Amino acid sequence: MDTRSRLEVKELTQIERFIRETPVEVDLVNRTMNKYESSRDTKPSKKFKTRKNLRPRVMMITVSAAMIFSLIIVTGLISPTMAATMKEVPLLSSVFKFTGDLGLHAADEKGLSTKLNISATHEGFTLNVTEVVYDGTRVAIGIERHDKEGENAKENLSEQISNIEFLLNGEPLNHTNFSSVFEQPSKDKNSVILEFADLKNQGGSPFPKQFNLTLSATITGISEPFKMDIPVSDIGNYVNLQPNISRKYKNNQFTIEQIMLTPITTSITTRIALLDKSTSVDFREGISIEVYDEQGHELKLIHGNGRRETNKGNSDLIMDLRLHPFETLPKAITIKPYIHLYNDYPKGTYQENENGDPIIQYISELEITIPINSKE
Amino acid sequence: MTALNQSKERADIDIQSIVEQVQSGNTRAYAEIIRCFQKQIYIYCYYMLGTKEEAEDASQDIFIKGLENIHNFSYTVSLSAWLYKIAHHHCIDVIKAKNRGYKFWLNMKQEQVKQTQAPIPEYDEMVHRLLENLHVDEKRILLLRSIEEYSFDEIAAIMDMKAATVRKKYERLRKKLMKENMLGGDIYGHSFKIGG
Numbered sequence: 001m002d003t004r005s006r007l008e009v010k011e012l013t014q015i016e017r018f019i020r021e022t023p024v025e026v027d028l029v030n031r032t033m034n035k036y037e038s039s040r041d042t043k044p045s046k047k048f049k050t051r052k053n054l055r056p057r058v059m060m061i062t063v064s065a066a067m068i069f070s071l072i073i074v075t076g077l078i079s080p081t082m083a084a085t086m087k088e089v090p091l092l093s094s095v096f097k098f099t100g101d102l103g104l105h106a107a108d109e110k111g112l113s114t115k116l117n118i119s120a121t122h123e124g125f126t127l128n129v130t131e132v133v134y135d136g137t138r139v140a141i142g143i144e145r146h147d148k149e150g151e152n153a154k155e156n157l158s159e160q161i162s163n164i165e166f167l168l169n170g171e172p173l174n175h176t177n178f179s180s181v182f183e184q185p186s187k188d189k190n191s192v193i194l195e196f197a198d199l200k201n202q203g204g205s206p207f208p209k210q211f212n213l214t215l216s217a218t219i220t221g222i223s224e225p226f227k228m229d230i231p232v233s234d235i236g237n238y239v240n241l242q243p244n245i246s247r248k249y250k251n252n253q254f255t256i257e258q259i260m261l262t263p264i265t266t267s268i269t270t271r272i273a274l275l276d277k278s279t280s281v282d283f284r285e286g287i288s289i290e291v292y293d294e295q296g297h298e299l300k301l302i303h304g305n306g307r308r309e310t311n312k313g314n315s316d317l318i319m320d321l322r323l324h325p326f327e328t329l330p331k332a333i334t335i336k337p338y339i340h341l342y343n344d345y346p347k348g349t350y351q352e353n354e355n356g357d358p359i360i361q362y363i364s365e366l367e368i369t370i371p372i373n374s375k376e
Numbered sequence: 377m378t379a380l381n382q383s384k385e386r387a388d389i390d391i392q393s394i395v396e397q398v399q400s401g402n403t404r405a406y407a408e409i410i411r412c413f414q415k416q417i418y419i420y421c422y423y424m425l426g427t428k429e430e431a432e433d434a435s436q437d438i439f440i441k442g443l444e445n446i447h448n449f450s451y452t453v454s455l456s457a458w459l460y461k462i463a464h465h466h467c468i469d470v471i472k473a474k475n476r477g478y479k480f481w482l483n484m485k486q487e488q489v490k491q492t493q494a495p496i497p498e499y500d501e502m503v504h505r506l507l508e509n510l511h512v513d514e515k516r517i518l519l520l521r522s523i524e525e526y527s528f529d530e531i532a533a534i535m536d537m538k539a540a541t542v543r544k545k546y547e548r549l550r551k552k553l554m555k556e557n558m559l560g561g562d563i564y565g566h567s568f569k570i571g572g
Binding site: 008009011012015016017018019020022024026027028029031032033035036039156158159161162163164174175179180181182183303304305306307349350 | 390393401407451519523525
């Protein structure tokens with residue numbers, strides 16, 4: 001390239017930077033969501049029409065370890081006997097007891113969660129916080145509705161909530177200081193579990209051991225938000241391992257930075273660095289993991305969040321994954337990384353086997369087994 | 377922090393899990409997607425359409441289209457690439473609707489800026505002027521390169537073109553811009569001072 005062309009490239013890079021760094025202050029979230037809500041009121045939701053078609057796709061995505069919400073599909077089902085049991089003991093009803101999340105189930109059974117009866121009522125609609133638990137890895141809150149009018153009984157509570165905001169000791173939680181809200185269904189359509197985590201493993205601050213959480217939930221059709229103060233404290237019973245073991249494969253350095261075992265969650269923090277220090281990553285090279293105990297039992301994924309450390313001039317991907325707890329302390333934990341195989345055409349789609357499941361390929365070079373010292 | 381950094385900070389898994397939530401019926405989770413991509417989509421619309429008001433309206437409509445069609449989204453492309461596809465079709469519709477009036481209006485606006493010396497940062501005006509001489513495909517390529525630093529392969533996937541074609545067009549737009557730069561050297565010279 002001659003000097004002139006090189007200069008031109010430099011100038012073009014400059015123009016591109018101007019475009020990228022155009023100073024804008026724009027907040028379209030509420031306006032867009034409101035506009036969507038009001039347009040939805042006037043036409044039937046496409047969501048319901050297409051739910052049938054959606055299922056295969058959702059299931060396909062769910063298989064990936066990067067995918068979290070398999071529980072939504074699986075746990076919507078509660079047996080009639082169970083539902084009947086629930087009705088018999090309304091005062092002791094636990095939203096946690098009826099999830100497919102073994103951790104929350106254990107929290108309820110072992111008395112680790114705090115039972116609450118905090119409620120807010122507007123226009124005949126009552127929202128109730130039934131319990132909360134925080135184990136240092138995730139905060140989970142059970143909520144239920146009591147709608148005397150019964151107008152909304154057909155719709156899931158989850159669909160009725162149009163906005164959720166949290167304040168932690170008065171400070172708003174947003175994408176800079178928490179993972180965003182994950183939801184899990186529970187015993188029926190009148191209840192839902194809200195969950196989130198801090199970003200302490202991704203450069204953020206940890207939540208305090210004890211804090212006051214303010215939940216502000218907006219229900220479609222009711223202008224006043226439902227505000228409730230929830231006292232939260234860490235159950236503080238966990239094993240924290242920082243193995244910092246790395247393996248290398250091709251351009252990837254894969255590190256297990258931290259494992260936290262609590263009675264309700266197995267939390268695993270991984271870091272994937274690119275050895276050539278490049279900052280552009282093809283999503284098709286994304287590495288997912290499966291987690292096993294020494295007897296080959298696989299832990300089910302609950303949810304996870306991650307981010308790239310682009311601010312530090314690299315693109316290390318740090319991921320926090322939260323999985324079901326181990327029933328007893330395992331002798332060893334094995335992490336099996338894998339990748340999906342993609343078709344050349346259509347570009348970026350998963351290769352599938354004869355059952356329509358995505359084909360995965362384990363990367364044995366990155367596999368890590370961590371023995372656990374039972375004295376710990 | 378640049379819009380780019382903010383967007384890349386949200387790693388794939390985060391976005392994927394939010395998408396999955398929305399696809400499972402939790403439309404509220406979509407707010408996080410808007411929060412995450414609004415600046416980039418807004419900047420894209422701003423330079424495609426020309427004014428802040430239009431960019432705001434268009435961005436909202438694009439995000440609503442995204443939400444309405446999220447059940448069609450699968451990881452054949454990244455979510456941002458998918459949003460840019462929607463953004464492109466939407467902007468083209470808007471441009472078509474106001475086609476003739478557009479350049480006239482933009483010229484009017486620039487005249488007005490000169491006369492009233494409104495406190496609009498001068499370099500977006502400079503960018504608008506540079507872009508005015510580009511064909512719509514060239515504009516898209518430049519904006520996608522600029523805002524997201526997409527590779528030619530990624531841009532090719534968004535624009536349904538071959539990567540080689542994108543590269544050729546990029547080369548052509550570079551030459552066009554440099555020619556423009558020589559004609560309007562003062563505008564461009566000024567921009568360097570701002571950029572530091």
